[in-house]
Amino acid sequence: MEFVxxxxxxxxxxxxxxxxxxxxxxxxxxxLHLLTQVGTPVAYANIITNSLIDxxxxxxxxxxxxxxxxxSQSVSLGRIKPDMSPTVISETVSSxxxxxxxxxxxxxxxxxxxxxxxxxxxxxxxxxxxxxxNHIGRLGEYVENLAKIGLIAMMWCNGDPAVxxxxxxxxxxxxxxxxxxxxxxxxxxxxxxxxxxxxxxxLRVAKANGQQIPPNTLIDSxxxxxxxxxxxxxxxxxxxxxxxxxxxxxxxxxxxxxxxSQIHPNVSPEYTYGWGTVLIAIDPSALLPLDLFLKDIxxxxxxxxxxxxxxxxxxxxxxxxxxxxxxxxxxxxxxxxKAVWDSLQQQARTSTES
Numbered sequence: 197m198e199f200v201x202x203x204x205x206x207x208x209x210x211x212x213x214x215x216x217x218x219x220x221x222x223x224x225x226x227x228l229h230l231l232t233q234v235g236t237p238v239a240y241a242n243i244i245t246n247s248l249i250d251x252x253x254x255x256x257x258x259x260x261x262x263x264x265x266x267x268s269q270s271v272s273l274g275r276i277k278p279d280m281s282p283t284v285i286s287e288t289v290s291s292x293x294x295x296x297x298x299x300x301x302x303x304x305x306x307x308x309x310x311x312x313x314x315x316x317x318x319x320x321x322x323x324x325x326x327x328x329x330n331h332i333g334r335l336g337e338y339v340e341n342l343a344k345i346g347l348i349a350m351m352w353c354n355g356d357p358a359v360x361x362x363x364x365x366x367x368x369x370x371x372x373x374x375x376x377x378x379x380x381x382x383x384x385x386x387x388x389x390x391x392x393x394x395x396x397x398x399l400r401v402a403k404a405n406g407q408q409i410p411p412n413t414l415i416d417s418x419x420x421x422x423x424x425x426x427x428x429x430x431x432x433x434x435x436x437x438x439x440x441x442x443x444x445x446x447x448x449x450x451x452x453x454x455x456x457s458q459i460h461p462n463v464s465p466e467y468t469y470g471w472g473t474v475l476i477a478i479d480p481s482a483l484l485p486l487d488l489f490l491k492d493i494x495x496x497x498x499x500x501x502x503x504x505x506x507x508x509x510x511x512x513x514x515x516x517x518x519x520x521x522x523x524x525x526x527x528x529x530x531x532x533x534k535a536v537w538d539s540l541q542q543q544a545r546t547s548t549e550s
Contacts, residue, residue, distance in 0.1 A: 214405050216537050217529045223249050223261060226540055230264050233547040234271040236278040236300070244302050244333075251334045253526035254519035258397025259334040262404070262536045266331070268543060275469065276300065276330050282307045285327075290319040294326045301332035301471060309338055312477035316347060320482030325457045326473040331355075335375035336388030336519070338475065343377030343384030346486060348478040351375045353471045354453035357462045359392045360433040362443035365419035367433045368462055370471075371396050372449040379480070380497060381490050386516035391446035392434040399425040399434075404535040 227245030232238060244267075252260030270276040280299030284292050284307070292311040296304035308324040315322035326332075335351045342349035355370030371392040378385040390396075393413040402409050403425040416422045417431035428434065436442035452474060454461035459472030480489040503512050 214534055215531050216534045218532055218537065219529055220249060223252070223530055223532075226544055227261065227264060229544050230268055230540070230547060231278070234268055234278050240278075240300055240303050243306065244300055247302050247333045247337060249530065250337060250523075252530045252532065253523050254336075255522040256334055256336075256395075256397075256519075257401050257533065257536075258395045261530075261532055261540060262397065262400060263331070263333070265536075265539055265543065266400075268547075270330065282326070284311065287311070290315050290322045292322075292324040294324060296326050296329035298328050298330060298470075301326075301330040301473075304329055305332050305338055305473065305475070308473070308475045309342060312349075312475055313342065313345065313347065316477040316479045316482075321476070321478045323477075324475045326471075326475075327458050329353075329457070329459065329471045329473050332471055332473055334388065335373050336377075336386050336516075339375045339377030339388070340384055340386045340516070341377075342477055343379045343386065346379050346480070347377075348379065348480055349375075349377040350476045351474065352449045352453050353457075353473040354450045354459065354461065355471045356469065358396050358428075358434050359436055359446060360415065361447075362436055362440045365415055365433060369436075369446050369450045370453075370462065371434065372446045372453065374445065374449060378493060379490065380493050382494075383516060383520055385493070385497065385514055386519065388515075389437075391436060391442050391449060393437045393442075394434060396428075396434065399428050401533060401536070403429065404539070405533055406535075 224245055227248060228241050231241035231244055248260050248263055267276065271278050275298065277298050278300065280297040282294050282296045282299060282304040285295045286293045292308070292315065294304055294308055304326050308326055311324045312322040332353060339349035339351050352372065352374045354372050357367035357369065358371050359369040360366060361368050371390040373388065373390045375388040394409065399409060408423040409425050411421065411423060413435060414422045414428055415433055415435060416427040422432060436446050450461050453472035454464065454467065456474050457472035459470040460467040480486060497514050501512055501514060505511050
């Protein structure tokens with residue numbers, strides 16, 4: 197959650213004695229080991245590991261190394277086909293439908309990026325959807341990469357039911373993240389947030405660390421407010437962020453993500469599993485000279501950052517600033533939950549022995 201993390205990232209931050217620092221090579225070694233041990237081609241394992249390392253580096257542990265535990269289990273359950281390659285099954289000059297083949301979501305998303313990049317440069321705007329798609333990682337990664345090459349990008353996906361409707365208590369929606377990337381002459385503006393009060397992965401990290409979660413995030417199976425992440429895994433549900441407004445945005449993503457991708461909305465009898473992914477790219481130079489666009493965006497972001505803060509210790513930020521600051525601090529070493537790192541090492545030992 198890149199944009200809303202300005203408000204709540206400290207609430208999810210682990211005390212330092214719960215964390216360990218590991219080198220980037222250590223993280224890469226264990227990622228490549230665990231992924232290749234379950235049959236992932238080395239080229240794919242490198243892409244996925246780098247994606248998880250970047251998520252960890254920018255401060256989103258929920259989409260970082262902890263996912264290796266889930267991914268290994270998903271392969272053993274047959275949900276992920278580790279050697280499957282995505283394919284384009286239909287296309288027009290401005291659209292592409294990709295079959296992920298129930299392989300790695302990160303690999304399918306890279307094919308989607310390639311498609312919308314080429315098509316938007318030719319037509320001004322392009323859209324790709326992904327069918328039969330597993331977990332795709334951090335959406336901000338994809339829109340940021342597109343924005344770095346001068347494209348405006350928007351992305352969303354629905355997923356397994358985890359979130360109650362506004363006023364309800366049963367799981368109806370995925371955490372349904374939304375992301376957007378906007379080019380500037382320097383680092384792009386990057387919005388990336390779950391439309392739930394929290395990404396599910398943050399509950400996973402809090403559970404691993406034995407932590408409570410912020411209020412107004414979760415209800416238990418009876419619909420009672422809870423701050424215990426275990427309640428989610430015992431039949432509870434996340435709440436939408438921002439009350440009815442967040443619910444409406446989540447609903448839009450559920451309908452358009454599930455409907456356009458044919459993963460289907462969660463409430464459909466045809467929905468079984470998966471992440472219904474939609475990626476849109478817009479070439480601003482199709483509408484106006486790129487330098488005029490960048491001049492406006494650069495000026496606006498400069499003025500916003502310079503606005504006097506209500507608290508002098510907390511300057512006003514642009515979405516993506518926190519992630520860039522964290523990435524610079526994590527150029528050589530990553531901060532990882534000790535419980536997560538211990539579990540990864542144990543899994544690596546187990547996979548080697550077997």
